[in-house]
Amino acid sequence: MSESQPQPTCPGCGYPVLTKQHGPKCEFRNGNAGDTDFENDVDSEQELNTEEILESLSPQETIDSEGIQRSVYTFRVKEHEEIKTLFYSKEELPFSPLLTEGREAFVSGNSPKSAVVKIGKVFWIKLSRNLNPIFLQRHNLL
Amino acid sequence: MDKIKSESESHISPTTQSPVEINQARVSGKASFFVESNPQNLIDLAVYLGVEDEELRTIRAQMAQRTPGPEANTFMDKVIAAKIIDEKGEFKSHRTDDGEALVILALQGNRAAQELLDKKVSVLQQKDALRAEHIVDEARQMGKIGQQATTAKALPLHELVAVHATGFRPAHNDENIQIQSTFDGTDWSDPRNTVHFALNHQVASHMYGSWDQQPYVVVSPLEDVIEQNKKPDVLNTVDTFFEMSPGTPLNLSKEKTRIIEPDDLPPGKLIGYKDNHVIFKRGKYTVEDFHALRQGMDESERKAFNSDLSNTLTDAIRSVNYETHLERNSELQSLETDVIQKYIDIRYDEKNTQQVVGIFDRMQNGSIENAVESYIHDIGFDGRIGEDIRQRAVEKIYAGLFSYIKQKAVNRTISDMGYKVQQGGMWAWKDDWTVTNRTLQLGAELGVRVGAHSDFESSKIDSAYRGGLGRGEGLLNQLRDDKVDMPTYREKTEKILSKHLEGMSPETRRMLYLRGLI
Numbered sequence: 139m140s141e142s143q144p145q146p147t148c149p150g151c152g153y154p155v156l157t158k159q160h161g162p163k164c165e166f167r168n169g170n171a172g173d174t175d176f177e178n179d180v181d182s183e184q185e186l187n188t189e190e191i192l193e194s195l196s197p198q199e200t201i202d203s204e205g206i207q208r209s210v211y212t213f214r215v216k217e218h219e220e221i222k223t224l225f226y227s228k229e230e231l232p233f234s235p236l237l238t239e240g241r242e243a244f245v246s247g248n249s250p251k252s253a254v255v256k257i258g259k260v261f262w263i264k265l266s267r268n269l270n271p272i273f274l275q276r277h278n279l280l
Numbered sequence: 281m282d283k284i285k286s287e288s289e290s291h292i293s294p295t296t297q298s299p300v301e302i303n304q305a306r307v308s309g310k311a312s313f314f315v316e317s318n319p320q321n322l323i324d325l326a327v328y329l330g331v332e333d334e335e336l337r338t339i340r341a342q343m344a345q346r347t348p349g350p351e352a353n354t355f356m357d358k359v360i361a362a363k364i365i366d367e368k369g370e371f372k373s374h375r376t377d378d379g380e381a382l383v384i385l386a387l388q389g390n391r392a393a394q395e396l397l398d399k400k401v402s403v404l405q406q407k408d409a410l411r412a413e414h415i416v417d418e419a420r421q422m423g424k425i426g427q428q429a430t431t432a433k434a435l436p437l438h439e440l441v442a443v444h445a446t447g448f449r450p451a452h453n454d455e456n457i458q459i460q461s462t463f464d465g466t467d468w469s470d471p472r473n474t475v476h477f478a479l480n481h482q483v484a485s486h487m488y489g490s491w492d493q494q495p496y497v498v499v500s501p502l503e504d505v506i507e508q509n510k511k512p513d514v515l516n517t518v519d520t521f522f523e524m525s526p527g528t529p530l531n532l533s534k535e536k537t538r539i540i541e542p543d544d545l546p547p548g549k550l551i552g553y554k555d556n557h558v559i560f561k562r563g564k565y566t567v568e569d570f571h572a573l574r575q576g577m578d579e580s581e582r583k584a585f586n587s588d589l590s591n592t593l594t595d596a597i598r599s600v601n602y603e604t605h606l607e608r609n610s611e612l613q614s615l616e617t618d619v620i621q622k623y624i625d626i627r628y629d630e631k632n633t634q635q636v637v638g639i640f641d642r643m644q645n646g647s648i649e650n651a652v653e654s655y656i657h658d659i660g661f662d663g664r665i666g667e668d669i670r671q672r673a674v675e676k677i678y679a680g681l682f683s684y685i686k687q688k689a690v691n692r693t694i695s696d697m698g699y700k701v702q703q704g705g706m707w708a709w710k711d712d713w714t715v716t717n718r719t720l721q722l723g724a725e726l727g728v729r730v731g732a733h734s735d736f737e738s739s740k741i742d743s744a745y746r747g748g749l750g751r752g753e754g755l756l757n758q759l760r761d762d763k764v765d766m767p768t769y770r771e772k773t774e775k776i777l778s779k780h781l782e783g784m785s786p787e788t789r790r791m792l793y794l795r796g797l798i
Contacts, residue, residue: 187367191392192381204766210312211381213329213388222312223325225380228796229759230766231314245314246321 200224202232317380318794319343319355326387333387346468348527348790356790359383360798361400364781364789369403371781374774375798408786416727423724426717434721435517440502441699442477442520443690445494450539451529456508457498457537458529463791468526471756472742473791474513474733475530476521477502480702481709482690483518495562497690499697500537506726508533513785514736515728517702517709517719523738525787526794538693540686548572551689560689565681570643573681576688585684586638587623589677590655594619596672597665604668615664622659639677648677707732737783744776745797773797 195211202208212220226232231245315321323340326333335351342352363379366372385393423434444459451458462472476483482497502520506512508531513523522530543559545552548568550561561569577585594616601612626636636658642651652673656665691701705711708719716730723730733739747754755772758764764772777798781789792798 188378188382188396191385191390191396192378194390195381195385197378197381206767206770209377209381213325213384215329221329223315223381223384224313225315225317225377227317227375227798228794229756230770230796231316244312246316246324 198222204232206232208232315380317359317377317796319348319352319359322359322380322383326384329384329388331387331389336387342527346464346527348525353525353790356793357404357786358397358401360789360793361404362397363793363798364777365400365403371778373778375770375777407782411783411785415729419723419727419729422720422730426720426724430714430717432714432718434725435715435718437503437506437722437726438501439699440479441694441697442479442500442502442505443482443694444475444477444498444500445483446496446498447494449496449541450498452534455534456531457500457534457539458531459498460529461524463526463795464524464529468791468794471745471791471795471797472738473524473526473788474521474738474742475524476519476733477505477512478704479517479520479709480694480699481518481704482687483704495542495686497540497686497693498532498537499540499690499693500532501697501699504533504536505530511726511728513729513738514733515719515723515726515730516707516732517715518704518707519733521733521738523785523787526790528787538697540689540693542682542686550685551692558689558693560685562682565648565678567644567646570640573685574640574644582640583638586640589639589680590623592639592676592680593652593656593665593669593673594623595676596669600669600672615661618664619659619661622661626659648674648681652677737780738785738788741776741780741784741788741792744772745795 192211195213198210198212200208200210208224208226210222210224212222214220224232313325315325320340320343323336326336338349339352339355342348348356359379361379362382363376364372382393382397386397426434446459448465451460459475461475462470464473479502509522512520514521524530538556538558540558540560542562543552543554544563545559545561547566548571550569550572552559574582597612597616597619601609601616636655639648639651639655642654645651652670656662656670694701702709708715720730729736734743742748743752743754745754745756747757753763755764755769755776759766759769777792784792789798
């Protein structure tokens with residue numbers, strides 16, 4: 139999309155229409171009155187495809203330090219606010235320069251405790267091996 | 281590695297990242313999240329992204345307490361469906377991380393994501409329904425085979441009592457005794473989600489494991505176990521098992537269940553009752569105990585027990601040999617052979633007028649230690665059998681007595697509850713094919729498969745990840761010990777999944793998801 143052709147946005151939250159997303163407090167996110175074309179964009183006959191749907195999250199492929207291909211998704215919180223997110227399975231916490239270089243990186247996980255910890259490569263080595271994992275402090279975000 | 285440790289120690293002053301700090305990082309546009317895929321963390325992320333949903337709080341609380349209810353199970357099934365069902369409605373052949381992204385997007389209210397997620401869930405539910413139908417069909421077909429093979433009728437369900445041996449005293453609430461799976465008992469670490477029962481007998485040792493030394497035994501009518509919980513996943517007279525969903529124990533009604541456990545009892549008393557439980561003797565056995573044991577035996581049982589205890593000597597030689605020598609020690613192998621030959625001579629030389637008195641008979645006059653000493657002396661192996669082997673033999677005899685007395689207590693309990701005690705076997709009571717055919721018929725009536733645990737997915741998954749005797753080293757142990765790198769680990773988990781996903785129960789899938797294996 140070129141700069142001379144701005145994306146149409148939702149009048150309630152400003153999210154680009156193409157992303158098919160609304161902001162958390164947007165009055166149109168549950169199909170309320172006034173949300174006309176935006177909410178009617180899912181054709182039940184249309185072939186649904188994970189990849190297409192996830193395009194709104196601008197997935198980026200990255201190779202982690204152990205040579206495994208990972209996907210990084212960008213979730214929008216509000217307009218101009220976003221977080222890059224990488225999902226991993228237990229035992230498989232990866233280190234990816236894409237996510238840690240020049241950014242604050244946080245780990246939410248390392249079962250059984252849900253911890254949010256600041257990450258660095260050294261931490262990752264310990265965490266991924268489950269050797270005396272470092273839990274800083276639990277943060278229940280609810 | 282030491283350098284890394286010292287670096288890490290200097291860096292990791294446990295500075296807590298407050299939500300404010302996280303927020304600052306996010307607002308600066310430079311926040312990255314690594315999110316471990318489990319319900320709590322996915323919900324945390326969703327909430328962080330602004331999703332407001334009261335049910336998410338319920339699910340998170342259930343997961344945090346390790347007691348997932350229907351809401352949490354539905355949530356897990358959604359994530360699993362998103363992860364394992366591809367666009368064509370088939371099981372995915374490789375692992376990806378896009379399932380979680382789809383779930384979060386759906387939680388944020390994205391209609392297309394919600395619709396696709398619903399489709400995937402529906403596909404998985406259809407597959408589960410087909411699997412359930414297939415199981416019933418298979419049970420019916422096998423039931424017909426069982427019917428044709430014998431004139432005997434199906435085993436009557438009301439004549440069966442479920443017997444479960446365990447190393448831990450079973451937990452309970454006001455109404456039920458609760459049996460946890462190993463997965464729950466290990467804080468969702470060891471991926472084994474089955475609870476096993478022998479029917480009408482205490483499970484015997486077999487090549488894959490020994491339950492003889494498990495101190496607690498729980499006995500409950502099978503009909504009642506099914507009514508309180510669900511049908512077993514596999515019916516077998518020597519190994520009936522239930523696959524359990526994470527955080528869901530198997531409930532046995534207190535009213536109809538008996539617990540058998542070790543406790544202190546006076547000399548000469550081997551079995552008793554305490555607080556409505558059956559107790560059996562533990563600790564150091566006395567001459568009075570040996571006499572009490574002897575009185576309860578007929579002649580053939582006495583001879584068999586003597587023989588069993590004498591065999592502990594060869595077992596002791598063998599185990600010392602394996603444990604103390606990197607390679608098998610030829611001297612000890614030779615000793616083992618000679619001792620076995622001596623037994624054969626003693627047992628089959630009918631003209632032997634100086635029959636050697638067995639260890640059990642010797643115990644009637646003193647201690648186990650003295651009985652072993654005098655027996656070794658009399659069979660002529662005094663100079664060849666060292667202290668380590670003697671000590672090992674004594675330990676094995678103690679363990680054998682514990683097991684024997686426990687079995688008596690279990691059998692008495694089964695009888696007291698009005699059921700017939702049966703003899704175990706490798707694949708059925710007494711390895712009897714008629715019993716197998718009658719079990720197949722009962723399986724058809726219940727719509728339950730009949731077979732050996734080792735033939736089913738839950739066992740194969742258990743073997744692949746946890747390993748065990750005769751099953752090689754488990755993949756999780758290999759990862760823990762750095763014997764396998766992450767790409768190989770991922771590749772192997774994909775292979776295991778693609779092989780077993782189709783036959784897997786929803787309960788087992790949830791376990792594997794929480795263990796990071798789906």
